[in-house]
Amino acid sequence: MRELSKNDRWMGLIEEFENEDFSAWPEAAEAFHMRGVGYLHLKDAPKAERDLKEAVERDPEEGFFWYNLAETCHALLKDDARALDAYRKAFELEDNFGWMPAAAAVKAVNILLYQVRNDEALDILRRYRDEDMEKLPPYWRFHILRAYARTYAAQGREAEARVKFRQALIVESTV
């Protein structure tokens, strides 16, 4: 199952494990998560939600489970309120500079900006201080800088937004 998941063979994974009851598996949460991600890729919203909810209930401390539940809520279920909660959870649980919390931050910021909750958006981004930016992979550094810029722009802080947009452009040229 891990091999199929690692190689993005989602159709094959679903075909093989569609009717599997993972409850008795020693790593049941991970299994539900992998199958949920498979359904997410195949855009089967109810089954993706069912499995990913099961995964986070069994292991609520695993940020990636929350992240993929958030993706399901956002992309498939169009439920931004639940997506935002799940992105926040994923972001909080993975307290590092890896790609997942950065992606969760960018997506949460996006939802918050669309709801004009600009101060909350900025709060999320505070993890990424100027001196820590180099810790991020360039691709995500670009997106975090852009999220900062858009948040400042939405707050009417034009000068600060301009600085961030320019920094993002510089990073983009290296990505």
Next chain:
Amino acid sequence: MRNELIKPIITAAVLCVAFSGCATRPLPLYAGTGKVDITPAQPVISAEGQSFRLPDNTPPEKRTPLGNVHDPLYARVVVLKNKDVSFAIVSADLMLFSSKRVIDEARKRWSIEHVILSATHTHSGMVPRGLCPTAGGWEWRSAEADPGELLNWPALSEDPWYAETEDKIIAAIGEAAGNLFPARLAAGKGTYESIYLGHNRRLIRPAHGVVPRSVITLWDNPTRMPTTPSDPTVGVIRIEDEARKPRAFMVHYACHPISMMGSSMITADFPGAMTDYIERQLGDSCMAMFLQGAAGDINPYETNMRGAYGLNMTRQAGIALAKAALGVSENLPSPEEPKAVVQVKESMLDIADREGNKSSAACVASVVINRDLALVAMPGEIFVQHQLNLSERSLIPNTFLLGIAYCGLGSPFLNYIPTAQAVEEGGYGATQFSFVAADAGDRMVDAAVAAIDELVGE
């Protein structure tokens, strides 16, 4: 057969000239302002968000709901008058507005010799029925004669909203002309690099290997990549009364107000937010006004936005522009005396179409005040390079080109006026929805420069 019907192309540079304001010594200057709400009671525009006025019998499900009026649309008027010249400029929160009747009535009823009707060009406003060549009313290429002559002006007034808007604007000009005060006029400009507005929406991709040079038009630029040509200039005209209190504050800037385009929302877009902020800052007795520049190829960085996010970003864009304009104003000294030399010249050009088999009359109106400020009105969506060229060639330090502006003569709207280079490159605004000869913009700028030279006696 068809060719026989088409009149020969007239290539004369300038066909006729209207001129006023011979005095070269400053005369007491008077100004007045008027502002009127032109928001339609029945916003009959497409529910899909297109700004074109639909017929009154359009079924409700196809109309913008009444609740979609986010902020009111206004027409704003400034009248300037001295012993020699009277002149009114109108800025309407609409995608397009031209009206012979308004200009004729202003002349007849209020003795205003020259009127410039300009639109802010908000795409969340409206295009009067029958006025936009691309909206099914009339169309340059299929027209058998000069579209300016073929336009059925009385038919436009069959739309009750349009007729009512005309009446309101005529009254607003009357209000301005009837409440004149001794005026001090100051003009200036500054560089303003907006993070919200003002990128060139034509992305030219150079040839790469076997892939030829190409153009991507209507390009969004969310990362705010620098683009050229663009004109990061904000122009300011401040009119004060005898007590040096600001009574009118005009902001010139070039950018399409299309932040909320297609949202089926009625809004004045960033120009509305800009004027609203300035009026709050300077007080109720000061009327703010947006003067649209040569925005033919200039867009906000984010367009077609939706919902609360879009409305917030639009508001921030307007406020930021307002702050930049107020910053320019801070450095403008108040003139010593409420006097001015005001000169106006209306230059008629005969503009050939792209195929060269018919032509349309176009008026370029140039207003020069105190050899310090020039307003040049052109009836079309002018590409920004023409504004840059005009500013560079003009003898007047503050020369502001007004696009989407009609002075009562010739064609009310010539669609896009690209550069010859853009025509070569192609794309929207250059080879689509642009029908004039490739040199039309250059000729209009030439006419304006010649008019300004003549007015200042060079």
